[in-house]
Amino acid sequence: MTTGSKAGRRVEWMLTLPSLLWLVVLFVIPTVLVLAISFRPPTPSGGVGDGWTLQTVLALRNPSYPVIVWRTLRLSAETALICLFFGLPVAYLMARSSDRAKRVLLLLVIVPFWTSFLIRIFAWKVLLHPEGVMKQAFAWAGLVAPDASLMYNEGAVLLVLVYTYLPFAILPLYAAAERFDFGLVDAAMDLGCHKFRALLNVFIPGISRGLATALVVVFVPALGSYVIPDIVGGPGGEMLGNKIAQRVFVDRNLPHASALSSLLTVAVVVPMLAGLALRRHRVRPGGVK
Amino acid sequence: MGTDTGQGFLRFEGVSKAFDGVKAVDGVTLSVRKGEIFSLLGPSGCGKTTLLRICAGLETPDAGRVLLDGRDITELPPHERPVNTVFQNYALFPHLSLWENIAFGLRVKGLPRQRIRDEVDAMLGLIQMTDQAHKKPAQISGGQKQRVAIARALVNRPQVLLLDEPLAALDLKLRQKMLVELDDIHDEVGLTFLYVTHDQGEAMGLSDRIAVMNNGVVEQVGTPGEIYETPGNSFTAAFIGDTNFFEGVVKGAAGDGYSVVGVDGFPCEVVCFNDRPRKAGDQVHLSIRPERFVVSLQPAEAGPLHNQVEGIVEEMIYLGAQTRYRILAGAHRLSVLRQHSRFLLDEKPPSWKDRVWVRWHADDGYMLERFRDSDRGLLPLSEQA
Numbered sequence: 001m002t003t004g005s006k007a008g009r010r011v012e013w014m015l016t017l018p019s020l021l022w023l024v025v026l027f028v029i030p031t032v033l034v035l036a037i038s039f040r041p042p043t044p045s046g047g048v049g050d051g052w053t054l055q056t057v058l059a060l061r062n063p064s065y066p067v068i069v070w071r072t073l074r075l076s077a078e079t080a081l082i083c084l085f086f087g088l089p090v091a092y093l094m095a096r097s098s099d100r101a102k103r104v105l106l107l108l109v110i111v112p113f114w115t116s117f118l119i120r121i122f123a124w125k126v127l128l129h130p131e132g133v134m135k136q137a138f139a140w141a142g143l144v145a146p147d148a149s150l151m152y153n154e155g156a157v158l159l160v161l162v163y164t165y166l167p168f169a170i171l172p173l174y175a176a177a178e179r180f181d182f183g184l185v186d187a188a189m190d191l192g193c194h195k196f197r198a199l200l201n202v203f204i205p206g207i208s209r210g211l212a213t214a215l216v217v218v219f220v221p222a223l224g225s226y227v228i229p230d231i232v233g234g235p236g237g238e239m240l241g242n243k244i245a246q247r248v249f250v251d252r253n254l255p256h257a258s259a260l261s262s263l264l265t266v267a268v269v270v271p272m273l274a275g276l277a278l279r280r281h282r283v284r285p286g287g288v289k
Numbered sequence: 290m291g292t293d294t295g296q297g298f299l300r301f302e303g304v305s306k307a308f309d310g311v312k313a314v315d316g317v318t319l320s321v322r323k324g325e326i327f328s329l330l331g332p333s334g335c336g337k338t339t340l341l342r343i344c345a346g347l348e349t350p351d352a353g354r355v356l357l358d359g360r361d362i363t364e365l366p367p368h369e370r371p372v373n374t375v376f377q378n379y380a381l382f383p384h385l386s387l388w389e390n391i392a393f394g395l396r397v398k399g400l401p402r403q404r405i406r407d408e409v410d411a412m413l414g415l416i417q418m419t420d421q422a423h424k425k426p427a428q429i430s431g432g433q434k435q436r437v438a439i440a441r442a443l444v445n446r447p448q449v450l451l452l453d454e455p456l457a458a459l460d461l462k463l464r465q466k467m468l469v470e471l472d473d474i475h476d477e478v479g480l481t482f483l484y485v486t487h488d489q490g491e492a493m494g495l496s497d498r499i500a501v502m503n504n505g506v507v508e509q510v511g512t513p514g515e516i517y518e519t520p521g522n523s524f525t526a527a528f529i530g531d532t533n534f535f536e537g538v539v540k541g542a543a544g545d546g547y548s549v550v551g552v553d554g555f556p557c558e559v560v561c562f563n564d565r566p567r568k569a570g571d572q573v574h575l576s577i578r579p580e581r582f583v584v585s586l587q588p589a590e591a592g593p594l595h596n597q598v599e600g601i602v603e604e605m606i607y608l609g610a611q612t613r614y615r616i617l618a619g620a621h622r623l624s625v626l627r628q629h630s631r632f633l634l635d636e637k638p639p640s641w642k643d644r645v646w647v648r649w650h651a652d653d654g655y656m657l658e659r660f661r662d663s664d665r666g667l668l669p670l671s672e673q674a
Contacts, residue, residue: 186347187380189367191394191445205384 031265038259046252056255060263065243069267072240075154076222079161083169083218084211086162091173091210092203095180106174109167117164121231124160125151128232152234160228165221169214176210177203216272223268240264297356298323298481299344299449304353305505306339313339315505316353321449321498326475326482328492331502332528337485338377340502341451344483345374357448368397373442374451378458379434381426387437388413388422394445412440415474432463439474449481456491468494489529493517501525519564522659526576527667533579533623534665535559535654539571547594547651550575554620559596561654574660579626581653584614584645586637594651602643614639618647624668 038057041049094105112120127134128150138144150156184206188198204211226241233239240260247257297320306314314336321327329337342348344355346367354363362370373394381390391412395405413419416436426434435455442450455471456464472495475482486492492499493513501508501516501524509521520526523534537552543560548567551558552575561575588597600618614625625647627638639645 181378181380183376183378183380184382186345186367187374187376187382188393188397189347190345190372190374190376191441192368192397194366194368197397202382205382208384 034258035262035265037255038262040255042253042255046254048254056253056259059256060259065260068238068240068243069263071154071238072223072225072264073267075158075161075239076219076225078158079165079222080169080215080219082158082162083166084173084214086166087169087173087214090170091177091207092199094170094174095177096182109170109174112167118227120164121160121228124156124163125231128156128159151232152236154233154237156232157225157229157237157239160232161222161225164228165218168217168221172210172213172217173207174210176207176213180206220268223264297321298358299327299483300354300356301340301344302354302356304340304343304350304355306336306343306348306350308339312336312505314343314350317502317505317507318353319500319507319510321481321483323481324479325497326472326484326495328484328486328496328499329502330486330489330492330499330529331508333487335502336505337487337502338453341374341453341483341485344449345372345451346370347374371448372451373445373447374453375435375438375442375455377454379426379438381434381437381441383426386423386425387418387429390426390437391441391444393441398445408444412444415443415477416440431459432467435459435467436470439471443474443478443480447480449483452482452484454486455484456486456488464491471495493529501528503528519655520576520657523574523576523657523661523664524667526655526657527664531579531624531626531668532576533621534657534660534668535575535577535621536660537573537575539567539569539573541569542567543593543651548573555598556619557596557598559654560594560651561656562652563656567656574657575654576657577649577654579613579624580611580628581649582623582625583648584616584625584627584639585648586639586643586645588646589648595648596651596654597646597648600645600647602639602641602645605639605641612638616645616647623647 037048039052039054041051041053041055043049090105090109094102097105126132129135130149130151132150135144135150138150139146139148144150180203184202185195185198188202189195193201224241225239226245229237229239229242230245233242240263244257244260244264247253247260299321301317301319304314304317305312317336317340329340331337339348343350346362346365346369350363354361356362357371381387382393385393388409392405392409395408400408409422410419413422416439418433418436418440421429421433426437429437435458438455439450439452452471456467459467468491484492484495496513498510498512499516500510503524509516509525511519516525517529520529520532526532526534535552535555537550537559540549540551540558543549546562546564547560548563549558550561550573559575561573563573567573588599589595598618600616600623602614603617603622604615606613610629612627612629614623614627616623616625
């Protein structure tokens, strides 16, 4: 019995090993390296010098950084919330559709991925451009002033972020909604809820895992955005990713870029670990409010 | 408002509902009296659950009206109806504790906290689960879930409690136990129950009256006894219990209320009770329940109202309390059920290949109002020799 379970455990290890190796070699080691480089001095040629220093980490106190860190966190959070807001009804609709309609809707959600990400972002640039279709149409309809700019601001970054990440939010929400027992909504209505209240009280808690997944899947990649703010953001829409790129490509200061990058990692990982720990101990209150 | 003017407390009037062009419920008119347990009984797909959901407001009928206590509730949304449902899979909210599940309806209504607490605690007492109130639905057994589902509905004091196959997910022993509990709860709270089931045993045991449904229409309404003893048509006869069908022609009268019927495939004519006048030449269909036959190895002295045919035992199945025989008599294979009233060591029971005599009284056969050949398919023994 014990030998059998030992053998079983060995098989488990062997099955897990490739993915574990992958994670360690391509994720853990690089992260540690990046963190380590943050404490190295830069060399004038753009390399990493010998010895240890706190110089670059202290340079993070530059007053321009808190603004950008805050903007990065805020834009990412807004993106995640807006994606949830629009993704939820779509996921609900998809889950309630006939099998045929489901396939078509799912295809529509995935279709944008068949066009290169860069091309899609540049397409937005065309739309938002002062001479672009969207800008012209809005100006004609009187929604914006003729000389206003739809581009090179935070709003443009948020718009394109939401556009980019919406499918990533819809897919986990749909997966959760698909497994949800809609008989529970009937039961809630039977017990006196309006349809909307029934959805709020029963459907939303029922797909909470999907909601959490969608939030993380949008929020975390959005934090690392670089291309989107670079193309449609302008100076007013810069995110931390742009600063990191500047340190690498313009200043050729790898330790500084590493320090910024580590800052972002710490800013995300620490609250997430805390949240996980909290969730493990929390007794969920739930219930009808 | 007339509470019960003979029109019924809960009334369906010409209710129809189709899904994708297929009629699930087809012009159903039914009256449920106040305080009774009324069952909708039929095979799956007969429209009984659709009718229940129409009553709950979860489906809107294409035609017809639903009246509750004289008030038309057809257009009322589910949350405004004074009815509550016990769903087939219980539909307990998995993210809420049992206590919160039961409190759900009261909280939605916005009752004061103290009142909610009192009522939920009282309900937990009724279902004897006070000590489990904090558990989540996933942590309790099927029978317990069923009780919580009933409590969750009852706590709202509905005028009608709708039960959709509430025992279907339970095993046999538990089902029998819960059936008794349901009956007790009904006696205790005195509500009107509308009970949907495909299980004739449940319906017979629990109901005051039963509506037998098939293909979206009501085949017959009556007390369990009426439905079993005097089935109106071949569907009811075959679906409720087992039976034997015989086609025949009335040959003439045999005294008061009895006819002589020539049955195709029997060597002799049979005498049968008729509840309405028959004249010679009428085509009739007889239904005779397997347990009404008496089998013996010797022919018996036949009275004027007794029928007797000779046959050969083709098959026997020992069932403990009874033995089921399949006897070839004339051109018919009869399904016969023989009750074991005592353990007969000294008397040899009829056995395989034995020549036997099958007797029944004229009152044991029942002439069906309507007969459809398709209902033969419901019989355990459908082919004729």
